[in-house]
Amino acid sequence: MSATLDNDRLCQRLPDAPTIVSEGRAFPVERRYQPLATHLRFDEAVAMATAELLRNENGSLLLFLPGVGEIQRVHEHLASRVGSDVLLCPLYGALSLEAQRKAIVPAPAGMRKVVLATNIAETSLTIEGIRLVVDSAQERVARFDARTGLTRLVTQRISQASMTQRAGRAGRLAPGICLHLLAKEQAERAAAQSDPEILHSDLSGLLMEVFAVGMSRSGIAFLAGQAAGGESSGRPPFIIDVRRAGGRAVKRAGPENGGNG
Incomplete structure (x- = not known):
């Protein structure tokens, strides 16, 4: 290795x-x-x-x-x-x-x-x-x-x-x-x-995609934990104010929300 x-x-x-x-x-x-x-x-x-x-x-x-x-x-x-x-x-x-x-x-x-x-x-x-x-x-x-x-x-x-x-x-x-x-x-x-490079990278684009595809809260929490190296102290750089990133979170209409997925 x-x-x-x-x-x-x-x-x-x-x-x-x-x-x-x-x-x-x-x-x-x-x-x-x-x-x-x-x-x-x-x-x-x-x-x-x-x-x-x-x-x-x-x-x-x-x-x-x-x-x-x-x-x-x-x-x-x-x-x-x-x-x-x-x-x-x-x-x-x-x-x-x-x-x-x-x-x-x-x-x-x-x-x-x-x-x-x-x-x-x-x-x-x-x-x-x-x-x-x-x-x-x-x-x-x-x-x-x-x-x-x-x-x-x-x-x-x-x-x-x-x-x-x-x-x-x-x-x-x-x-x-x-x-x-x-x-x-x-x-x-x-x-x-x-x-790890992920701790110091701008991952706001990834955050937007995660919201767009409707990832569950548990999935987002897991992703955040991986970026933080499994440590609870501090937060990875993509846990940011969405409004400051120039976008907004849109709730995707899936089967559980009355949509077609």
Whole structure:
């Protein structure tokens, strides 16, 4: 299973589901920790740490950054710090298919590659030739604010599970090295698991559909419990004032209400 999945919690939620364990091949990964230089801007400090690792180690490198802006700025700083034998390849969802393919395929003979990626490269693909990983330990996530009805992007520290997942990208094809750009003590204090995305998403559209199809109160309560992770404290973001969502609840005419369903 994915390193970012809380297997124990999933089994608690689905107690009757069978569990199948398949041990995949993984090479050893040396995990290093190095705080960023405080006198430099984030982008420049990341580029400096990445260039230093490239000078001291062989192989292509995967660099995890929180967003497109950071990828572009670190790309600029790295361009003046690496040799002509190093290809710099951005990788994020908005790129063309051709540009994404360039980042994924092996580097030409005699060349090395640095792939600057968002967390799209954390779980969904394997990049050929990677044996070095630099982890900024940051990610950008969408957070829905039920008070304002708006979704905003927030940059935050990743969980320990995500750090483990990112480190694992260095050991897919050969023994590798992962450099986490924070102190080891900070990494150990990070959350063990990431919050489920459903807890921070705008689900008002789902709420409208639930009302429209005439789901029972017990069904809505069950759905709310799943979104809240089975915990009674707090409420999921789709338990909102329907009027603020710009709509109204309409009682559907079903057989129990004298309708035809």
